[in-house]
Amino acid sequence: MSDLSKIPIHTEKHAPEEARTNPLAGVFDELVRFAQSRSMYMLHYCTGCGAIELPPAMTSRFDMERLGIQPMVTPRQADILLVTGYVSVKTLKRIILTYEQMPSPKYVIGICSCTVNGGMYWQSYATAKKLSEYLPVDLYIAGCMPRPEAVIEGMRALMANIQSGETEPWKDYYQRYDYYLGNQQHLFGDNWQTPTDVIGQAQHYGLAGPETEGEHTRILQQYQQPLVAHKLRLK
Amino acid sequence: MTERELDTHLVTILRELESLEYRQTSPRRVRIDVTREALPGLLELLKGRASYVHLSAISCVDWIEDNEFELVYHLWSYESNHLVSAHTRIPRETARYISVYDLYKPAAFFERDIFEMFGVYFEGSPHMEKFILTEWDGPPPMRKDFDAEAYVQETFNWQSYHPDWLKELEEEGGGVAIRPEEVRR
Amino acid sequence: MRPENYQAQSHPPSNEYELFIGPNHPGIEGNYAFKLKLHGDVVLAGKADGGYLHRGFEKLMEGRLWIQNIALVPRICVPDPVPMEVTYSMAVEDLCGLEVPERAQWLRVLQLELSRIAAHLFTFGGHAATTGMYTTSYWGIADRDLILDLFEALTGGRVYHIFNIPGGTRRDVPPGFLEQVSQTLDYLESRLPDYDNLLFTNQVFITRAKDVGAMTQEQALEWGVTGPNLRATGLAFDVRRDDPYLVYEQLEFDVPTEAAGDAWARAMVRRAELKQSFRILRQVIERLPSIGGPVRAPIPNPLAWNVPAGETYARVESSKGELAYYAVSNGGDKPYRVHVRGPSSMHAVQVLEWLAEGARLEDVAQIMFSLDACPPEVDR
Numbered sequence A: 001m002s003d004l005s006k007i008p009i010h011t012e013k014h015a016p017e018e019a020r021t022n023p024l025a026g027v028f029d030e031l032v033r034f035a036q037s038r039s040m041y042m043l044h045y046c047t048g049c050g051a052i053e054l055p056p057a058m059t060s061r062f063d064m065e066r067l068g069i070q071p072m073v074t075p076r077q078a079d080i081l082l083v084t085g086y087v088s089v090k091t092l093k094r095i096i097l098t099y100e101q102m103p104s105p106k107y108v109i110g111i112c113s114c115t116v117n118g119g120m121y122w123q124s125y126a127t128a129k130k131l132s133e134y135l136p137v138d139l140y141i142a143g144c145m146p147r148p149e150a151v152i153e154g155m156r157a158l159m160a161n162i163q164s165g166e167t168e169p170w171k172d173y174y175q176r177y178d179y180y181l182g183n184q185q186h187l188f189g190d191n192w193q194t195p196t197d198v199i200g201q202a203q204h205y206g207l208a209g210p211e212t213e214g215e216h217t218r219i220l221q222q223y224q225q226p227l228v229a230h231k232l233r234l235k
Numbered sequence B: 001m002t003e004r005e006l007d008t009h010l011v012t013i014l015r016e017l018e019s020l021e022y023r024q025t026s027p028r029r030v031r032i033d034v035t036r037e038a039l040p041g042l043l044e045l046l047k048g049r050a051s052y053v054h055l056s057a058i059s060c061v062d063w064i065e066d067n068e069f070e071l072v073y074h075l076w077s078y079e080s081n082h083l084v085s086a087h088t089r090i091p092r093e094t095a096r097y098i099s100v101y102d103l104y105k106p107a108a109f110f111e112r113d114i115f116e117m118f119g120v121y122f123e124g125s126p127h128m129e130k131f132i133l134t135e136w137d138g139p140p141p142m143r144k145d146f147d148a149e150a151y152v153q154e155t156f157n158w159q160s161y162h163p164d165w166l167k168e169l170e171e172e173g174g175g176v177a178i179r180p181e182e183v184r185r
Numbered sequence C: 001m002r003p004e005n006y007q008a009q010s011h012p013p014s015n016e017y018e019l020f021i022g023p024n025h026p027g028i029e030g031n032y033a034f035k036l037k038l039h040g041d042v043v044l045a046g047k048a049d050g051g052y053l054h055r056g057f058e059k060l061m062e063g064r065l066w067i068q069n070i071a072l073v074p075r076i077c078v079p080d081p082v083p084m085e086v087t088y089s090m091a092v093e094d095l096c097g098l099e100v101p102e103r104a105q106w107l108r109v110l111q112l113e114l115s116r117i118a119a120h121l122f123t124f125g126g127h128a129a130t131t132g133m134y135t136t137s138y139w140g141i142a143d144r145d146l147i148l149d150l151f152e153a154l155t156g157g158r159v160y161h162i163f164n165i166p167g168g169t170r171r172d173v174p175p176g177f178l179e180q181v182s183q184t185l186d187y188l189e190s191r192l193p194d195y196d197n198l199l200f201t202n203q204v205f206i207t208r209a210k211d212v213g214a215m216t217q218e219q220a221l222e223w224g225v226t227g228p229n230l231r232a233t234g235l236a237f238d239v240r241r242d243d244p245y246l247v248y249e250q251l252e253f254d255v256p257t258e259a260a261g262d263a264w265a266r267a268m269v270r271r272a273e274l275k276q277s278f279r280i281l282r283q284v285i286e287r288l289p290s291i292g293g294p295v296r297a298p299i300p301n302p303l304a305w306n307v308p309a310g311e312t313y314a315r316v317e318s319s320k321g322e323l324a325y326y327a328v329s330n331g332g333d334k335p336y337r338v339h340v341r342g343p344s345s346m347h348a349v350q351v352l353e354w355l356a357e358g359a360r361l362e363d364v365a366q367i368m369f370s371l372d373a374c375p376p377e378v379d380r
């Protein structure tokens, strides 16, 4: 067995191509991406009617598990957030809370036409129309509702994307946080805040860009209060 | 079907009361129109003396031209198998009425629903608070004077999707005839 | 040794705490939340929190044509969409005084019962999963897919069919469809002993479900409980039999009941209803070929269809309970008001709150699934 300590550890992030002199580093990245794409834990948030096609996709008939995709019950351990259907404003708040709790790298799939553009509820005062205004969405699976085959096909497309390292929209949430926050504030009011410190995380990961902070994050800081427990009203 | 086949209890009760009209609309449906003062008394009689124990629903209709809300209480009797719909109207400005929760437990849900959607306050109802629309601070949305489409146009954006192949199609005279902007005026 | 800054507690330590379940929780059916106040693992009080699925259906329907709403209504109850279409169509037909051709009525019964079977299989799966028996949910959902295949053959859609329109149905059955239904029924019937072994005679399930979420018949009537949940308390009431619609008067079926009123009784009633649905479907398969005629009454141009002014209350027995539509027309081409009374608007809110009181924490999810609560019906 070779001495593991002799393998150089590649720590530099976003190193320019020429700097990658060690061929093993690229191999390692690829290996990580391969492993990532083959062990996906998805959090399926049943936001709408599209959720009804997920049980068939997960159980005996279509059996997603053979592709290495498994449901996960908590956001803290999940990789993919499935938004299955129309998103009412009340749910959207919870989706954002859930999304911010998930560890990076994280991916969002919008299932159903309703997440793309409001679908048949375009007239509705209660549903948000464009999911990608509030969260970075990796891919949409259109259809009303998409069949289990389509859901699985979408998952495979995501896997291929992860493996090739092409799309990383989750970084976008850190880099353009101001944009997303602005849209959220437009819908929920200026005093909208979440328990997660996104700006702090962005700086920690070295992902903060020029658009991470802006006018909307200033509004956030202005309203930010220490979090207090939700008051429960029981009879 | 004639009135003779209507539940006799029901007919006696309805005859006793004044200020109400009733009409059998189909074999198992009866429509009663009653003033708003007399409705709670009527429901009490229907439940106590004529076995109308099941409150199927309370519906509210906004008659904006008459400046009134119509409340409809749908009652079902498991014994005589008739559905009675008691209609009453309340003025739109005050938008207050009396709860029937002490008679019918299911009323609490429907009254809360009407409170949220139409802004009608029911005195004595146990949950006069928001349930569905907790994150909503506009006017009661089911009122006719709330224009949902205008609100949507103001608040939300749409994804535009106009790929090249569609443009080519449109040049040839195909594609979508009415553009969304024109429909959603 | 007490620290210097010690202060005696003014109130004794309490074991009471509050717990949120949902909206994103595997033990909750759909997108719905529940706030509980607990002492140890006994629920002191519960409060439902809905509205996550609210789309403002009733408002949307006021803005669309009568015929357009057919595409909207199945979305109100996702696991059991056919009764929604049929009830709405019945309401419109009642307003217009349209006679539905007999063949269309039989076709509607065919779809309604298929949908009921699918919904019940789904519920068994969910109910079993809350007691830790996932095999039933895997099998139940896979078997439900056979019914969805039938729907696909008939209507082109797996879950939403948009097949019933005011006046009848859109098409007739494709050739060979009835044999396909018959084969599927044979298969599903042959599966029932398997389900019995897995679930209904399984001691684990019986121990978990007996005496959980029990209500008496008086309570059920007072709380406005309907459907299988009411029948599980011993009252043999079924809208199909006692307020008949379509051609249910010509069909033979029993109204199964159970006396206990607990989660187990509710599951058993559903199991018995599955058999009755098989029985009804077999009668439909037998009778349908002998009934000729069109499948749709002539209707006016649907895009300029002014429904006469009036109001109606149409109701049917869905797989969850009593489903009703209150439709008002002012003579225009759009509904003036449509009110949907979903059965779960009682079961998922007040009844669940009352039944959760005094239950154990681990049984809350089971009570919800055994009531077959369907949140989109509550929120609309």
Ligand code: SF4
Residues within 6 Å of the ligand: A048, A049, A050, A084, A085, A086, A111, A112, A113, A114, A115, A119, A120, A143, A144, A145, A146, C075
């Ligand atoms: S796209 Fe269709 S199936 Fe999906 S959430 Fe919207 S209405 Fe429901």
